[in-house]
Amino acid sequence: MTARDEILAAVRRALADAEPTHAQVSRAYRDTPPPPDPVALFVERAAEYRAHVVRCAEADVPAIVAAAVGPTARVLLPPGFPYPVAGQVDTGETATRLDDFDAVVTTAALAIATTGTLVLDHGPGQGRRALTLVPDTHLCLVRADQVVADVPAAVAALDPARPQTWISGPSATSDIELTRVEGVHGPRTLHILVIDPA
């Protein structure tokens, strides 16, 4: 017997006495009333992870990005990035080459208010996963209308077929005496620009 057959047979033996009917899963948890101002809540909660969060108009994006990365930074952009920001567009560099960039600027798929989370599904404007991982600074732009209330709203809106990265603040660890330290392997600095409608 193959391992597969043996494991499945063991599962069936183990469940011989078990109640076969499935329990009804109550989804009442999805009915929580949304926060009164999701965008404001997102800004507040993302900042609590020590991300640098600003709200701005679309016209201000190039200046804010330039000020955040500094004049000498080597800036990486994903293909399809929709804002006029100076930088080099990714053409599939190796990880070692990505390590030479100081910052990467991307958009996001959506943002979650109650948890202060950005979600990237790595479509146009967001880039493949390595882009937002190797450079030490990540600037992420999200439109105010992309902020959803909570985790269930985000999961429902996202396509599981796409790879996703959920980002809640800069990389962090609490492995030493449970003291939180921002900045380990992922970007040590995270800037979030929330773009309000004109």
Place this chain on the structure above:
Amino acid sequence: MSGTFLGMPPFPVAARAALADTQLRHNLAHATGTIRAKRADVVAEVDNWEELRVAGAAIKDNALRSLDATLLRLEKSLQDNGVTVHWARDAAEACSIVAAVALSHGVDEVVKVKSMATQEIGLNEALAEHGVAAWETDLAELIVQLGDDLPSHILVPAIHRNRAEIREVFRDRMAGAGKAAPDGLSDEPADLAAAARAHLREKFLRAKVAVSGANFAVAETGTLVVVESEGNGRMCLTLPEVLVSVVGIEKVVPTWTDLDVFFQLLPRSSTGERMNPYTSTWSGVAPGDGPREMHVVLLDNGRTRVLADEVGRQTLRCIRCSACLNVCPVYERTGGHAYGSVYPGPIGAILNPLMKGVGDDAQTDSLPYASTLCGACFEVCPVRIDIPEVLVHLRSRVVDAHRPGPPSAEALAMRAAGWVFGRARRLGAVERAAGLLSRALRGRRSLRWLPWPGSLWTGARDLPVPPRRAFRRLRSERR
């Protein structure tokens, strides 16, 4: 490269040594106290926490009740996504599958995401036998690996180490495994984390093969999920060409949208955050993004044995958050090593005997007794595993397993008590004798010491002095 739990003494013996280590007790009290407070805060702000717990338990139960069908669905989804699916009955089989994948790519090293399943099967040691070095990349796992130490907590394996001890390990051992620690390394957590970043970055950038576990595997879509904080997981899941994920068969959840429960329950229970810094989800190979070859090893290694236990099968709901460790008065004092397993604390006290079976090994048989049954673990469990219920059930299984042998002192005492309680007259005689004894002790409330065999009891507890007149006597006088 790291120590072994093999040959660990039973819990009471190991606990005695741990309790004598004042540094360990200080480290643990500080760490568990901190994380308990953080968890309590972020759980309190969720109004529907109990609804989430109930839903989380029901989703896992449903997946487990039809685990054969759920696993077949997962296998099909993974294969449709271009993933090679392997099945492993036990640790040795899982290790040899991973080793074969690594060797087929001609590598002598792999980078690893923190994973309980690969710890459980002793993957690093097995790969070393094939000449493949497995580099742990989670900060705490790195501390344990470099220090030739053992993990003592599910989430924070180096919880027993303080910053000064960690600096020593980095200063003395990093050079032997790659990039050395910088000169003049301080014991500030930020500096220690920076040293780990520099040490591991060269490994991430050159690695060809990565090994991960998975927090969840979605049957419907073939999606795997890794929940982490540092970005080491993202590095391993994204940069290498080949990814092997070792996934316990109980990690499967039916649908993608079921994750909306666990993405709320897990971070708040585990690190006490509203959300962990990074969660990665992927459904097979994504063209132009990440690994080009993916393998999933579906691991049994005792899980079907757990499933067969009617009371114990709820343990397979566990999402490895470690909230039960942080609230446990026993764990807080003994630390994780005393449990002799990669799964310590209350969950380890039930998971190990369930996975390995009872009656064969004194160490495993001692674990269901490593608890006061206070119930704090059940209260915080995000998937409502009734750990005290399973502990009591396993105690009876341990007693049953030893029944043909000579009776233990405890069994003899219970038998004697049964004889006394079996007849009102016998009980009355004992009560009168106890009343006389009580009078002789003149108002003392408790005894701290009894001669043998009573010393077996008073060695760890006080004995309350019996009342001068028993309740039954008082009642009959009132009539």
